[in-house]
Each structure stands twice: as C-alpha cells, then as structure tokens.
Amino acid sequence: MTPDIEKLTKTASQVRRDILRMVHACQSGHPGGSLGCADYMVALYFHTLKHNTEFNMDGQGEDLFFLSNGHISPLWYSVLARAGYFEVSELATFRKINTRLQGHPTTHENLPGIRVASGSLGQGMSVAIGAALAKKLNDDNRLVFSLHGDGEIQEGQIWESAMYASHNKVDNLISAIDVNGQQIDGPTDAVLSLGSLRAKWEAFGWEVLEMSGNDMADVVRVFDLAISKTFKGKPIMILMQTMMGNGVDFMMHTHKWHGAAPNDEQLANALGQLEETLGDY
C-alpha cells in the first residue's frame, strides 16, 4: 500500500466511525449507503477534487461535487468536516433541531460545501450538467462530479439528463453510480431490475468505467483514469461496485441497514471493527 492509499484508508475508517456515531446519536439516518460510498467520497475530497474549503457558491476555478442520493448525508457531512469546511464538532448536531446538518443536504441553512438540496431522487445529474455548462460558458476548465444511487436511476429524470449530456458533449462531467444492488424494499433485482448498466450507459453515449468502490487503490486509479478521459466529447460514468454497510460485518449483505440506526450494543460492536485514526468528534 502506498503512503497515499494508506492515509486515505485511515481517513475512511474515521469517516465510517463518524457516520455510525452520527446516526446512532439521533437514532435516524442512512448508514448503509453512507458506509458503502465512504472510500469514494474520501478519495474524491482528499485526492481528486481541486477545491477550496473557503466556500464560494459559484465555485469558479474549482471542481464541483453534487450528491444526488442525498440520503447518504452523514458521509458527506463527515468528509466535508474532516476536509475543513466546518468544525468536526458540528457533526454532533446531525438531524437535530436548529442544525445546519439537515437529514438531507440543503443550501437553506448555509452549510459550507453544499450547492443544491438533494433527497428527492433523480435531480442531481441535471444540476451537475447545468453547472458543467456554466463552466464551459465561463471558460473554466475545472470538472463537475456527481454521485447517484443505483436505485435512484429508476427515476426517469436520470435518463433525460443522460440523453442530454451525451448529445451536448458535456465532457467535463464525471458521474458515478453506487452499484450496491440494494434499495429500501430489497435487492434492486427484486424491486425493479436495472439490467446491464454498462449497456444502458454506453447506449446513451457515455464513456463507461468500472470501479471497485471499496478498494481504495482502485478508487484512486479509476478517478485518475476518468480525469484522463475528460474533454474528449463524452460525459463519463463510473459504475462503482460497493457493498452497502461496508466496514461493519453485520451491516453487509443486507438492505436492512439502508435506513436504520444501530442501538448502543450494535454501535459498540461496529466501532470495534473500525480504527479511530483522526480522533472522534
């Protein structure tokens, strides 16, 4: 393991602890997808993004990130805090009255790092495309990233935006889908099968890459590969294979932790599996 990968892996371990403690403290939230996407989000903010923690809404000259599956907010909040957008102590306010850390991300409470509300699914890719178009108009050659759940792509708006991005050569956009095969009511194959994601996105005219989303070295490798494919006339889609609940043995191989909080005993068990590397908030 290179020093960089080791450092990112340690950060991801701390972020996973944050997620579990946040969800436990308010006894609500979505730990499953948050844990599964932790490696993606840590690599994005600590390796890939050219960004400024002195938050500016327009983000000119910066890479931008849009979280479309807003329910994995505890992950985003932890990463934003650990990256320096706000104090890590504020993570304790997650989902509590008068917090800036709303159940789903919002600009409404002026939390630094967030540029649009998400939660109602399917909307983030359209917004990311708009931001990418504005960058082109502004001669700003930085990139736009977006993340989506696999269940989320059952929403029709995703396919409107998929068609638009390729037709209009929005090639400064790197989207990713968290392919964990689970949604609230069960496996995606049981609820509404997604079929071949590669075939679908290729048919829609996107450059499709695959990422092993819980292998930090592969996450970093694929991010670097994706960036090398920007500005070549196609939007880029990363199909990211993850395991919902990754990092906590009893939260994996099930959809039951999509939107459920651990009790005291379960929290202790889970934290025992994750090294405290940067200090708990």
Place this chain on the structure above:
Amino acid sequence: MKKYTYTEKKDTRSGFGAGLLEAGKRNEKVVALCADLIGSLKMDAFIKEFPDRFFQIGIAEANMMGIAAGLTIGGKIPFTGTFANFSTGRVYDQIRQSIAYSDKNVKIAASHAGLTLGEDGATHQILEDIGMMKMLPGMVVINPCDYNQTKAATIAIADYHGPVYLRFGRPSVPVFTDPDQKFEIGKAWMVNGGTDVSIFATGHMVWKAIEAGEKLAEAGISAEIINIHTIKPLDTEAVLKSVAKTGCVVTAEEHNRFGGLGDSIAQVLAINNPAPQEYVAVNDSFGESGTPDQLMKKYGLDTEDIIKAVQKVIKRK
C-alpha cells in the same frame, strides 16, 4: 375616470420574447433554455442574437429545471421556457427542491397559461399554476396584463435575485399599457380610481375589468380597478387602502377559484379588514377545446361576468 384605448392587439408571449432579447443585451449572464417550444415561446430573436447562451433541452422539462438550477451556480441567470402546464405541475418537485428550497436564481417563463390557450383543450390549459407556485416559499409570482407589461416584467425579473414564476398567454390581446413603463415587482398598478367597488384583476382579465368599469360607470357605479400583476409578494397596502374606501371586492383571474389571486386577496382581507368579495374565476373545473373567446364566455370569465359580480357584491355591503 381614465379612458383606455388600444390601436393593436399582440400576444403577451411576444412581449416575453422581446423582453428576453432586451434582458440578454443588458446582461451577458442571462441565458435561456427551452423544452422544444422555441416558436411558441417567441425565443427566436434571443437565440439568433445569443446562440451560445441558449440551451435546447428537448422534451424533458424536469431536466430543464435541474439544468437551470445548475447554471445559476456558475453565476448565470437562466430563463426556462415552456407552456405553463409543463412549467409547473409537471416539474413541481424539481422546482421545489432544486430551485425554490435551494434559492436558485431561476426565472420560469410560462406561456399558454389558462383557458385562452384554446383549441388544444384541458390537457394543456392549466388553471392551477398560480396556486402551486405561490405556495412555494420565496417564489415570486407575476402575471402581466399585456405585451408591454410582459416585456417590462421580463426585463425587471432579470435584475431581481431569486426564483420567479412569470405567467403569460397565447392569444393576441389589446396593448394598452405604456411601452416605456418601469415594472416594479410587488407594486400594484392603479388602473382607475373609484369609490363603490374594488376590482382586483390579473393577466388577461385586466382589460376585461377596464371594459366592465366603463359599462358600470354608465350605470352610475364607480369601480376602482387595480392591476395585480404580482400575485406574490402581494401589494397588501394597495389592497387594504382600496377596500377601506370601497368596502367590497371583485377579483378576476384566468385561474381556478381555488388557490389563485382571489384567495390571496381574501386572506389579506380576512386578517385585516373583512369585506364582501365575489370571485370571477373558473369554478373548480377543467377547461375544454374552443376558441379563447368562446371559452372565456362559457367559463364565466367575460366582461359581463365581472359586471354581474360587481352588482352582486355591492348589494352585500
């Protein structure tokens, strides 16, 4: 009583098209999006002048609202263009989350509102849009009355920071307002002073209110006519001042009686100064195919309907 005349009829959507071009010339941040209705929205002139600042979205209104929200993040001032039906009901959640709740500086330009869309029928004749849009926190809702006012409103909202719903229509209607008017968001326009009844009208109904006012004057009734081009934020001061003088109210709108201008006025009066009120509005129904004039008559939105409502409400004082 001021006498209003007109020499030509024009559609309010052409006022939008002219206003969009002017707004684009004044501010390079203004961009436009359309969901496959360029001709209907009269966006051709803007596109010809600023081809790089126009985005053809295709028949995908949800995506259009999201892209508009994203464009604001790079500092742009996007105007979305499609029919009022597809600008509101079809994309309510996109507007709610990505634009209104996210406080994005998007201007939703909505044409072919109401019954006067005509022959296409009820699928396209939205009569609920004002209600939906005014319920969104922070959303400004504007329904100008003629070509000149629509052009002025379009220019004005480009200078205002925040989400705006701009509603206009398809048919040619009298052009009677000043071509050089300054449009003030949220400021009611006193069309004619009067003492016996206050008529608050919006959109195409303002001209009909003027026609009604002239006939009422012949019958000895002095009607105060106020153009409420901005339904939200409502000019409550103008409403209360007028009703304090007249003591009764008629509201006139090309919209369902539930959720529109009439309800906004009724709320202000109920809280501050309860007064008899009659609604000239569609009576909780869908429209149908027909010419605009036939439909306005059949659904009770004609000059005669305003006159009858005035006669009725005056008796209730």
